[in-house]
Amino acid sequence: MSTPYRVKGNTGEWEVILGLEVHAQVSSKSKLFSGAPNDFGSEPNENVSLVDAAMPGMLPVINEYCVEQAVRTGLGLKAQINRRSVFDRKNYFYPDLPQGYQISQFLDPIVGKGILIIDMPDGTAREIGITRLHLEQDAGKSLHEQSPKYSFIDLNRAGIALMEIVSEPDMRSPEEAALYLKKLRSIVRYLGTCDGDMEKGSMRCDVNVSVRKPGAELGTRCEIKNMNSTRFMVKAIEFEAQRQVEILESGGKIDQETRLFDASTGETRTMRSKEDAHDYRYFPDPDLLPLEFSQEFIDKIKATLPELPDDKKQRYISDMGLSAYDASVLVADQATTQYFETVAAKHNPKLASNWITAELFGRLNKAGLEIEASPITTDKLSGLLTLIENNTVSGKIAKVVFDKMFETGKDAAVIVQEEGLTQVSDTGAIEKVIDEVMAANPDKVAEYRSGKDKLFAFFIGQVMKASGGKANPGMVNELLKKKLADECTK
């Protein structure tokens, strides 16, 4: 286990307690209670139905697909699925909230307790509790730049289905919070229930932060609202924890309040104090019947679940012999696993994993490419691994070939052919090189023979160098040993 994250104060170390509320936009064609489309990037107020605009007499009708998506997500979080849940009205006035209330789920959410496992960089795993997942409507957007005097309202987002996924206060460091978010994103993307795109606002999160002396009672928390990037979230937590420690150490107390993170200053500031907190007057929405479905409905969805990251990771470790770390790196993204599994089907999985995690990722990162856009397709990587496995090229040469493949998109075999990089596995040829190296270094040969075994690596290096890296390292090893020993017995 790595050392626990602590904030250092004047009176000692403080532990940080974190809980996340993630708003994940349901991937669906239309909104939660209306038939209006969900398209991102439309003209303002283009995707607004009479229901979304809360015209008099309009009524919400539940989008069954969104319900399926919520159940699917709940199953992905190994959570309790509630066969009966209730939609409530959360009442407050705001211009981008046309009904004057948000339809949400308060007391009876569609999904109850679940679990999310985060993979720590040291290969260990931590379980984070999921408190609940509920369905609710998104609000519209107020626009303030169009006029000096008036605000404008865009209702395109109004009524879009969101899943609010609430965690237990189980995280203890900004890193864990970041890993939680990353894992959650990975799961919903696997499930196809949310595209996880934080830039487009498809995933946003609120973080509850409190601090305490290790082992003490939980402290008062502050909620930092509406974070749309992991990087900002980490910064916000770091700042907020420090702020709370400073207040407590100077004898103050934390006010439970809602705060905003200002990315330009890196600070959080008060958005709403407890006194200004809304009384939302929740009550069951009389326009909607309680949401009820059968066990068969759940089972049908369950039958269509893909293999999820945790199961995949386990399989990669136990069936393919990958390290826990490599496995968790591979499974983070579904496209990567598809890539990996395609290659691993034809080759040693460990070899495939190494080439993907060590070589391909680095180059993709540098080029700013997603794996789907990799110039080295699975077929091409497979071609290279074949050359390695049948000893046509050495690992070292393979890296050269790999670079050329990435640049040119050519097949490995073509590059090897063109550049004459075929591995030399001819005993006579290798022996000839060894002889030359030994002849050029008689003093080293003598030292070796007098017992300085460590010089063996020197000879290997010299032979490989003299062969232009093309000599088969295994054979070099074997023949060199024999030759040095042969001379010895002479």
Place this chain on the structure above:
Amino acid sequence: MSKLTDLTLSEARDALKAKKISSKELTQAYLGAIESLNPALNAYIKVTPERALAGADAADARIAKGQGGALEGIPFAIKDLFCTKDVQTTAGSHILEGFVPQYESSVTTRLWDAGAVMLGKTNLDEFAMGSSNTTSYFGNVISPWKAKGSDKDLVPGGSSGGSAAAVSARMCLAATGTDTGGSIRQPASFCGIVGIKPTYGRCSRYGIVAFASSLDQAGMFARNVRDAAIAQTVICGHDPKDSTSSPKAVPDFEKALTGNIKGMKIGIPREYRVEGIDPEIAALWDKGITWLKDAGAQIIDVSLPHTKYALPTYYIIAPAEASSNLARYDGVRYGLRVLPDGGGLTDMYRKTRAAGFGDEVKRRILIGTYVLSAGYYDAYYKKAQRVRYLLVQDFKKAFEQVDALLTPTAPSAAFAIGENSDDPVKMYLNDIFTIPTSMAGLPGLSLPAGLSSTGLPLGLQIIGKSFDEETVFRVAGVMEEAAQFKALPQKVAA
């Protein structure tokens, strides 16, 4: 030949079909009646003569071709709570003055699809909140009835007072209403006509300006039971746009009017014989019981023990839902906007809603907001929901023994305008006999059963099992036959 406006809906339907009359002349007759009577009665907020005549022409053309729906060419009035495409819809409120919907309510869509002709939009208590039609921003509706020896203007009842007055004064053949706690049945009783509130879920609420969503239900006013049955059949039915509308098949209610209730069991809930009940009302109730006995029904004394809690419970649940339903009238998207110079968002909300809503609406928004507030929710709203469940159980138990219930519709005959207006609770008591039915979502019908000593109509209410409007209509038909109610209001189409 008698006047065209004397024809009942079923007579007009048959005469139209037989081409003895045209929809155009029928419609013109009603437009004429509206023109002469509406200035005094204020039953309509908006009359739509051009649309009415165009609708009549279209109906006549379809009838000429041997086509046409169940209500082909019949002139209707529409409570101004139903959204009507391209026709102003106000809910009786200043906040929606000038609001012209770009959509049609499902109930009115069914009417137009059946060939009905729209004469206009009728007045109502603001957002359907009231029992006297004196809270409308567009002025009081005056009942076409007068008490003997008095020239005082009387209330038509509410909230659907405009529709009731219009049917009673023969300014239309039938009219839609909505009933949340008695808003169809009580005005029907006051105006001497038939009013039916079906089972909750029978009619779609889509396009009806919401007051209290778990109680609001559309229904019909007509001159007699048959007419009400014909019109009600048309507006019932499942609507995918309203999640609370029932998928149950809708029978032809007119066919339920067999005139035979022999052996039927009718319950008389003893808790409705409240202390201090108007002796005239009690006597009328007894008369009704006799009629049923004479028709061969069995009368059974039943108990609905939680009845006394219905009214207070209603005045928690209905305002709670209303406070939320009316939050959308904020001056942002449609309707009234009052934005003081240099004012911000909060000023706009405050001024718009202060100017847009009347006192009764504000009172109910305040009550509703209060009972939903943190710290009060459990004591009020949650408890009210529990009581509501008990009320439902009361009726369920009673209906294990009987097929229908007979009660008075209202505790009194129509009162004068201004009476009761100083005391909201006294006003709320008007709905004491109708509210329990609404809370339980059951069908209820009021029919005129007699006149008070002052010559004003009094109604009796028939309550049925859930989705058993047929029995309600059947019993009502038999009682109507026995009652022989022929009185006409003082103000009626000439």
